[in-house]
Amino acid sequence: MKDLGPLQYFLGIKVARNKNEIFLCQRKYALDIITEARLLGCKPVAxxxxxxxKLDLADGPVMDEPAQYRRLVGRLMYLLATRLDLTYAVHVLSQFMQNPRVVHWESALRVVRYLKGTPGQGILLRADSDLKLRGWSDSDWGSCRLSRKSVSGWYITLGQSPIS
Incomplete structure (x- = not known):
């Protein structure tokens, strides 16, 4: 064994730590995704x-190389470890892994364009958090045309344990 000092990277996640907080970020991984998609010079979206x-109702041409779509969505799934703002978008895109269409690919590229504007976002864990569970729900009575489930609004905040 070898002591490498304080933790800085773990499985591609950058760990920045001080006395009162820990920040987890996958900036390098996000930039790798943007570079691989050839969108480094693109204009970001909000x-x-x-x-x-209406991706669930999309029809149109099927992608020539579905493996490219699967790889991009798979990489976005790993990014969810620190980017909870992408959860819904990646959930929707992952439903079309078997037979992706061109419109699905374009939507996946939109997620990458969103990443272009926010590559350094991550999770901040604070020592002075109030450690309370909060929840919110807004049922939309089955708006998903594939599963007839409500997908419009749920929000939950978890408190963190004290940082030592």
């Missing part, structure tokens, strides 16, 4: 998906 998207 949201990962369009509102009122």
């Amino acid at each position: 949201t990962p998906l369009e509102q009122q998207h």
Whole structure:
């Protein structure tokens, strides 16, 4: 064994720590995704998906290389470890892994364009958090046309344990 000092990287997650907080970020991994998608010079967008998207009803040409779509969505799934703002978008995109269409690919590239504007976002764990569980729900009575489940609004905040 060898002591490498304080933790800085773990499984591609950068760990920045001080006396009162820990910040977890996957900036390098996000930039790798943007580079691989060839969108380093693109204009960022403000949201990962369009509102009122109809991806579940999408028809049109099927992608020639579905492995490319699967790889991108898989990489976005790993990014969810520190980017909870992408959860809904990646959930929707992952439903079309078997037979992705061009419109699904374009939506996945929109998520990458969103990443372009926010590559350094992550999770901040504070020692002075109030350690309370909060929840909110807004049922939309089955708006998902594939599963007939409510997917519009749920929000939960978890408190963190004290940092030593």
